[in-house]
Amino acid sequence: MTNLVPIGRALISVSDKSGLLDLARALHAQGVELISTGGTSGMLRTAGLPVRDVSDVTGFPEMMDGRVKTLHPAVHGGLLALRDDDEHLVAMAAHGIEPIDLLIVNLYPFEETVAKGADHATCIENIDIGGPAMIRAASKNHKFVAVVTDPTDYAGLLDQMKAHHGATTLAFRQKLALTAYSRTAAYDTAVSTWLAGEIKEPAPRYRSFAGKLAQTLRYGENPHQKAAFYTDGSRREGVATARQWQGKELSYNNINDTDAAFELVAEFTQGPACAIIKHANPCGVGQAGSLKDAYLRAYHCDQTSAFGGIVALNQPLDAETAEEIVKIFTEVVIAPGASDEAKAIFAAKKNLRLLTTAALPDPKTGNLAFRQVAGGFLVQDSDVDSITAADLKVVTKRAPTPAELADLLFAWKVAKHVKSNAIVYVKDGATVGVGAGQMSRVDSTRIAARKAEDMAEALGLPGPLTKGSVVASDAFFPFPDGLLTAAEAGATAVIQPGGSMNDPAVIEAADAAGLAMVFTGQRHFRH
Numbered sequence: 001m002t003n004l005v006p007i008g009r010a011l012i013s014v015s016d017k018s019g020l021l022d023l024a025r026a027l028h029a030q031g032v033e034l035i036s037t038g039g040t041s042g043m044l045r046t047a048g049l050p051v052r053d054v055s056d057v058t059g060f061p062e063m064m065d066g067r068v069k070t071l072h073p074a075v076h077g078g079l080l081a082l083r084d085d086d087e088h089l090v091a092m093a094a095h096g097i098e099p100i101d102l103l104i105v106n107l108y109p110f111e112e113t114v115a116k117g118a119d120h121a122t123c124i125e126n127i128d129i130g131g132p133a134m135i136r137a138a139s140k141n142h143k144f145v146a147v148v149t150d151p152t153d154y155a156g157l158l159d160q161m162k163a164h165h166g167a168t169t170l171a172f173r174q175k176l177a178l179t180a181y182s183r184t185a186a187y188d189t190a191v192s193t194w195l196a197g198e199i200k201e202p203a204p205r206y207r208s209f210a211g212k213l214a215q216t217l218r219y220g221e222n223p224h225q226k227a228a229f230y231t232d233g234s235r236r237e238g239v240a241t242a243r244q245w246q247g248k249e250l251s252y253n254n255i256n257d258t259d260a261a262f263e264l265v266a267e268f269t270q271g272p273a274c275a276i277i278k279h280a281n282p283c284g285v286g287q288a289g290s291l292k293d294a295y296l297r298a299y300h301c302d303q304t305s306a307f308g309g310i311v312a313l314n315q316p317l318d319a320e321t322a323e324e325i326v327k328i329f330t331e332v333v334i335a336p337g338a339s340d341e342a343k344a345i346f347a348a349k350k351n352l353r354l355l356t357t358a359a360l361p362d363p364k365t366g367n368l369a370f371r372q373v374a375g376g377f378l379v380q381d382s383d384v385d386s387i388t389a390a391d392l393k394v395v396t397k398r399a400p401t402p403a404e405l406a407d408l409l410f411a412w413k414v415a416k417h418v419k420s421n422a423i424v425y426v427k428d429g430a431t432v433g434v435g436a437g438q439m440s441r442v443d444s445t446r447i448a449a450r451k452a453e454d455m456a457e458a459l460g461l462p463g464p465l466t467k468g469s470v471v472a473s474d475a476f477f478p479f480p481d482g483l484l485t486a487a488e489a490g491a492t493a494v495i496q497p498g499g500s501m502n503d504p505a506v507i508e509a510a511d512a513a514g515l516a517m518v519f520t521g522q523r524h525f526r527h
Contacts, residue, residue: 186210247353
């Protein structure tokens with residue numbers, strides 16, 4: 001096979017030394033000459049392996065606290081030389097450059113350093129220069145050079161060499177080069193994103209996003225779409241950091257909906273809370289004195305939609321709550337922990353996925369949100385702003401009562417997580433009607449009220465659940481009709497951003513209906 005290239009010399013320089021000694025011993029056993037740098041060289045030598053220091057190859061010592069050690073023609077010429085080009089071979093001979101057939105490099109842990117909250121100087125020193133330069137050189141010359149950037153590829157490398165008598169195939173080297181270029185691209189993305197944050201640059205001239213493959217998914221939103229799940233290294237608590245205890249692997253839609261549910265329930269920090277999500281929209285949110293009661297309050301908002309939904313809890317799952325959840329089919333439950341008793345209860349439901357995290361995500365901090373459009377993508381900050389009672393402006397003759405005010409703030413938190421146009425009815429710390437994603441705000445208001453009527457009938461309760469409730473609108477009411485529809489459903493107080501040209505007419509209608517209304521001065525579109 002003409003694409004086979006035997007490995008005679010390897011340069012090894014790694015930050016992550018996991019699996020290194022086994023790899024180096026295997027390479028040495030196959031007669032591969034080992035060249036290495038700094039701590040890697042010391043580790044190999046201590047293990048009794050023969051190794052040449054890179055300074056012996058370059059003729060220069062490591063200098064400037066290790067900033068300069070591999071940036072030398074003897075290294076890059078050995079990586080970049082075309083072995084079938086006579087001029088390259090002549091240049092190598094003239095300058096004493098030896099070919100390097102295998103590069104094993106992984107980079108300084110920049111992403112991990114930033115994630116730990118290190119200071120500016122420490123982050124700077126963890127920006128790798130020589131590593132990416134060598135990786136790019138070796139990857140460009142993958143016709144002749146194999147480049148390994150991840151310890152997970154060590155076994156595959158050794159399998160290749162065993163199968164081909166110490167050589168690698170072009171197809172294998174191409175795959176390694178793809179991984180290598182993807183790694184340097186992700187690394188540079190991490191550095192540029194960090195620096196943009198350091199200097200508070202909201203719109204850098206170039207913007208890139210990167211991730212590490214966490215899971216190849218069965219399919220995307222629909223079976224004919226291919227999909228995968230990548231993590232971005234931010235370590236934000238949620239589906240990316242969660243441990244799955246049981247159930248089949250998560251689907252694209254499971255991951256999307258679980259993220260939406262956990263981000264919503266994290267808004268509630270005062271007492272047990274539960275959010276139930278279906279198709280990225282809340283079908284019920286409840287808060288109570290116990291986790292079980294919080295779940296039941298959320299469930300009773302829309303029992304029909306809760307079937308096959310995602311349940312998120314803001315406290316560790318207990319047995320009492322687990323007993324209630326397993327009474328209906330649920331796709332995923334995510335919580336910051338779970339008791340052994342709760343896990344045992346779930347174990348009887350093999351299709352129920354249980355995810356636990358170390359903590360809740362911080363609703364006051366977020367990442368950049370981006371969305372692809374034809375020819376580009378949109379980028380914005382995550383919607384992390386929150387409203388307190390002090391931020392509200394009472395615009396009607398009647399101010400909300402303390403109980404109404406508490407429910408208004410609850411409804412506003414939920415509305416932020418409902419697809420616009422969003423209408424949310426809340427009563428006594430629980431949603432009683434949610435209208436999501438309608439083109440008309442009036443329709444969202446009517447749909448939410450109608451769902452509340454249906455649930456009242458299902459529960460055998462007199463009158464609509466919205467009677468005596470409050471209502472939140474994610475954006476202003478452009479006309480009084482939507483507000484009056486909410487009043488007809490039984491709402492007594494309203495929270496909305498305000499800012500419409502027709503605010504005076506809407507306020508007048510609220511006063512005429514005896515409603516209390518507050519403006520937030522902030523909207524929460526979610527498209």
